[in-house]
Amino acid sequence: MSNKRRNAKKGTSNDSLVTFAQRSTVIAVILSLVAVVALGKLAWIQLFDGSSTAEAATKSRTVPRTLRAQRGRILDANGMVLAQSLERYTIVGSPKAAGDFVPVACTQQTKRYCHEINGKPLGVSGPAAVARLLAPELGLNAMELGAQLSGKGSYVIIKKDVTPQVKRSIDKLNLAGVISAELSNQRSYPHGDLMGSLIGGVDATGKGVAGIEYMENGLLTGKDGYEIYQQGGQGQQIPGTETQSKQPVNGKDVRLTIDGDVQWYVQKALADGKATYQAGWAMAVVQDCATGQIIALADTENRSAGSVEAKMNPPLVVTQTFEPGSIGKTITLSGMLQENVRHMTDQFTVPDHLKFDGQEYRDANNHKPERWTMAGILQNSSNVGMVMASDKYTDQMRYDYLTKFGIGQPSGLGLQGESRGLLTSPQAWDRRTRNTVLFGQGYATNAIQLTNAISTIANKGVRNSQSLIKTVTDVDGKTNQETAKQPVRVIDEQVAGQVMNGMESVAEKFKNVASVDGYRVASKTGTAEVPGKNGGLTSIVSDWSGIIPADNPRFVVTVVMKDPQGTFGGLTAGPVFAQIGEFLMQKYEVPPSSPRTDAIPVEW
Incomplete structure (x- = not known):
């Protein structure tokens, strides 16, 4: 190789080294500047903005929860329950949290919060794992439940009117932050059509809309309470972080004169x-x-x-x-x-x-x-x-x-x-x-x-x-x-x-058709023509109103x-x-x- 060619090659190598050195210097300067800015920001936070940042972090973890009041009962004159609210829950899931769910393997150290089925690992993560744990407790199909939890939202209703026993079983699955239970009072009428229209009913929110339920809604309706607490990364309540609470006041019981x-x-x-x-x-x-x-x-x-x-x-x-x-x-x-x-x-x-x-x-x-x-x-x-x-x-x-x-x-x-x-x-x-x-x-x-x-x-x-x-x-x-x-x-x-x-x-x-043996009766009968289906006086109303006993009146009975x-x-x-x-x-x-x-x- 000639000297001229060797000198040219050597010049090229020197130029590359110079270029590399220059680039390294620029990167070093940039990294130094980033480090300085980061250290400066950290110093600023620690020295001047620490309390506000900590406050913001605490605020982001703080959540309110409504404590539902129970609606009062309707009773007959003897105390027989005609209407009452039963403790029921609505099971709610978070698809977003379900997508991030990773089951915890069960060991001696994690046995209080781990996840397994019949002593065996789940073998999957995400919505499928949540569904495998939850579906048997709710009597649902695991594949369908998994699909329901595969969305991107943070709220989906899984099942309503769940009993307290089932809710307690779900609590033991360690799915806090993924699955939650909202209290909802289910109105129950133990005696069916006994004065059914008179008792009436409530709407989906528990508000009286007919009958006694409507007439006495103000008395029967309680006042909801609340509690404010901090939650962990999985949505669970952090013990000892409750900052404010007010207990609910249940509605009043209304006793009727009706026997x-x-x-x-x-x-x-x-x-x-x-x-x-x-x-x-x-x-x-x-x-x-x-x-x-x-x-x-x-x-x-x-x-x-x-x-x-x-x-x-x-x-x-x-x-x-x-x-x-x-x-x-x-x-x-x-x-x-x-x-x-x-x-x-x-x-x-x-x-x-x-x-x-x-x-x-x-x-x-x-x-x-x-x-x-x-x-x-x-x-x-x-x-x-x-x-x-x-x-x-x-x-x-x-x-x-x-x-x-x-x-x-x-x-x-x-x-x-x-x-x-x-x-x-x-x-x-x-x-x-x-x-x-x-x-x-x-x-x-x-x-x-x-x-x-x-x-x-x-x-x-x-x-x-x-x-x-x-x-x-x-x-x-x-x-x-x-x-x-x-x-x-x-x-x-x-x-x-x-x-x-x-x-x-x-x-x-x-007395041959309407007497009561052993008791005197005072009464009056009535018969009147009333409009029929065609609007003419083609129908009859027959009535009887009687006082019994006549010598010591206790009751009036009217039949029409x-x-x-x-x-x-x-x-x-x-x-x-x-x-x-x-x-x-x-x-x-x-x-x-x-x-x-x-x-x-x-x-x-």
Whole structure:
């Protein structure tokens, strides 16, 4: 090789070395600058920004958790649970955390938080490993669960309404941060269709939307609590890091005045009566005379509490209005006696039909002119007799006493769907309506109102406010009695006693079909034409409202039936009343009645 070529090669090598040295120097300078910046940043953090950085790190680990309050229970008068919230959980997974999951092999040191199945390693990681552990506890398919956990989100609902036992089993899988459980109270109704529509139901959030659940939602709903704590890398709570908490306050227990045993029996009696008389429907109310408490509120449209049907349909006994028919004569008679325009012994010769003020009125049965007292007009349920006796009973008096007895007035129970009925002012009455209101036509009421009207007579002329809620008990066990409105006197005690006397004579007329052995009964029957499916007066409502025992009133029972075969209330609703009355006397061990000795004459 020539010297020239050797010198050229040597020059090239020297240039490469110089270039390499220059590049190394530049890199060294850059790395030095990076190191200086990093050290400077570290020094800044340590000397000046350490507390704020630590605060930010703590804040990122701090999470709040809601502590759910439990909804209060609904109980019957005897303490039987009608609605309660059961402890249930919603199992939630984090697909993001599941994707990073690596099972911990079980050793002597890791046995408290390791992962295996039947003593064997899982053999996989990620969502598949989580699914293999979790699926057997929830009764799910492991492959499907693995697919569900393979997404990128941080929240997916795996299963709802999981029992506490299953939740505890899941806790032992050591999947904190991947799988969590959220408390959710499942509403349970142990007695199905026992007053189902009356109890109502709750929505998906646990809020009352129908029936008692809605009416008393404010009392039944508790107040959620919370806790704030720090979590570790896997989402688990770091012990001792709780910074703030407030315990939940559970809802209050609401005890009804309704006796579940009576309610069950009344529902059965109504179902039997509907079948026997092939009625369209049947309903009944049982009320304590002295207190105004509702003991039973039933109809034949049975629905399970909590069901869609129960939430969508208030009880028929609450919503259905009707003309009471001849039961309304008790209100008319009470007003006439109280205003001193008639006496129970007043004498009349009563035909079976009458033309008055251009209108014709008829009794239900054809009969020759009868010599009846006012007590006899009531006993024989004479429309004609009531019109004849009303010459001094003004339109305003007729309206006032209907109103005083609660007709056309809200019951005050607060139930969804309750109709106040229809009672127009006397100024709106035509020549016929002003007289039909005397015998229970020309206005509409419901079974609740009608029961309280008769209960006013049974309670010596004093009208109580009706009630469905007996007591309310908070989480500390403190029980408060529901405050009733002040009772109102409607008629004098003497007048009430005279009307009761007349009603006892009515009951004696039906003793062969609607009596209760050993007990005196005071009652009134009713039958009224009502609109049918075609809108015409093609349907019949038959009713019976009775006081038992008549000599020492305890209960008023009202039974109403739509289109029963047998038509008249005394022959259809009456026997159902007797069946319910007998049960009440036995259940509450009411002493037998003393003989009747003071009957007011019904004829002259």
